[in-house]
Amino acid sequence: MVDLGGRRVLDGVHLAITEGAFVGLVGPNGAGKTTLLRSVLGVVRPTSGRVVVGSVSTPDPGIAFVPQRHSFAWDYPISVERAVLTGRTSRASWWRRSDVDDWSAVVEALEEVDLIDLAARPVGELSGGQQQRVLVARALARRPNVLLLDEPFAGLDLPSQDDVEQVLLRLAAEGVTVFMATHDLVGAVRSCEQVVLLNQRVIASGTPAELSDPSLWARAFGTSADHPRWRSVVGN
Numbered sequence: 001m002v003d004l005g006g007r008r009v010l011d012g013v014h015l016a017i018t019e020g021a022f023v024g025l026v027g028p029n030g031a032g033k034t035t036l037l038r039s040v041l042g043v044v045r046p047t048s049g050r051v052v053v054g055s056v057s058t059p060d061p062g063i064a065f066v067p068q069r070h071s072f073a074w075d076y077p078i079s080v081e082r083a084v085l086t087g088r089t090s091r092a093s094w095w096r097r098s099d100v101d102d103w104s105a106v107v108e109a110l111e112e113v114d115l116i117d118l119a120a121r122p123v124g125e126l127s128g129g130q131q132q133r134v135l136v137a138r139a140l141a142r143r144p145n146v147l148l149l150d151e152p153f154a155g156l157d158l159p160s161q162d163d164v165e166q167v168l169l170r171l172a173a174e175g176v177t178v179f180m181a182t183h184d185l186v187g188a189v190r191s192c193e194q195v196v197l198l199n200q201r202v203i204a205s206g207t208p209a210e211l212s213d214p215s216l217w218a219r220a221f222g223t224s225a226d227h228p229r230w231r232s233v234v235g236n
Contacts, residue, residue: 001048002035009035012201013049017179017194019145022172024188025181027198028221033181036198037148040179041065053146064144066135068151074124074131081119083134084109087141102141109137113167129160136167147171149180153187165191185217185233208234 002010010032017023025033038044040051041063053063064087072083087109088102110116113133118126123134132152139147152168153161161184169191172178182188188195189208197203197211197220204216211217214230223229 001046002032002039002044003047004035004044008200010039010046010200013198015196015202015205017177019177020172020175021194022168022178022192023180023194023196024192025179025196025198026183026185026188026220027203031199031220033198034150037065037150037179037181040146041148062145064139064142064147066139066147066149066152068154069128069132069135070155072123072131072135074126076123078123079119080115080121080123080126080134081106081110083123084137084141087138105141105143106137108143109140112140112171113137114163127160128156129163132156132160132164133167136164140171144176146177146179149178149182151181151183153182153184161187185229189233189235 001008001012013032013036025036027033035044039046040053042051084106085098085102088098088105107116110119113136115130115133115137118130123131126134136147136149136152147168149168152164156164165187168178168180172193180188180192189211193207194205195208195211196205197216199220199222203220204211212234214227214234215225217230217233218225218227
C-alpha cells in the first residue's frame with residue numbers, strides 16, 4: 001500500500017516476479033505504474049507492506065532505474081561515455097576519481113546496447129532511439145540484477161522501438177530481470193513473458209496467453225470488454 005499527498009496510489013498490490021523475467025507493467029494514466037517502480041527501487045516507501053528482491057528488502061544496490069527520456073538534459077555538453085559514467089556516481093563519492101572498474105563497466109554497458117562506436121559522440125547529436133539506449137547503458141553501468149524502466153518506448157519511431165526492445169530481450173536472456181512500465185500494449189503482449197495489469201491494485205498478472213480475456217484489460221482500463229482495441233491486443 002502506498003499513499004502520496006494524502007491519496008491512496010497503490011492498494012493491496014501483491015506481485016511475484018521470477019528472476020530473469022521480462023515483465024511488462026501496463027495500465028491507464030494515474031494507475032500507479034511509476035509509483036510501483038519507485039517503490040521497488042526504494043525511493044517511495046510503502047505505507048504498509050514491503051518490497052523484497054531475492055531475500056533483500058529494498059533499497060537494493062542490485063536494482064537500477066531507467067527514467068523517461070525527457071528527464072535527461074540532452075543539451076548538456078557531455079559525451080556518450082561520460083553520460084553513462086554518471087550511472088556509477090551513486091556507488092562512489094563525487095570527489096573520488098573514476099577508476100578502472102568504473103570505465104570497464106561503462107565499456108561493458110555501451111557494448112551491451114550497441115553504442116560503443118559512439119562513445120565519444122556528444123549526447124545531443126544522437127537520435128531518440130540512441131538516447132534511450134544511452135539511458136539503458138547508464139543504468140547497466142551499475143551492473144544490476146534488476147532493471148526498472150519507465151516508458152522506454154515513449155516518443156520513439158518503430159525502428160528505434162525495435163532496437164530498444166532487442167536490447168531488453170537480450171538482457172532478460174542473460175538473466176537480468178527487466179520490469180518495464182509501458183503504454184505499448186501490443187508490444188508488451190508480443191515480447192514480455194509476464195504482463196501485469198495495474199490500476200491502483202493488480203487486476204491480473206500472467207503470461208500473455210493467460211491474459212487473453214478482454215474483460216481483464218477492460219477492468220484495468222475502465223472500458224467495455226467489447227472495445228475493438230482489446231481484440232487487437234489479445235488477438236481475439
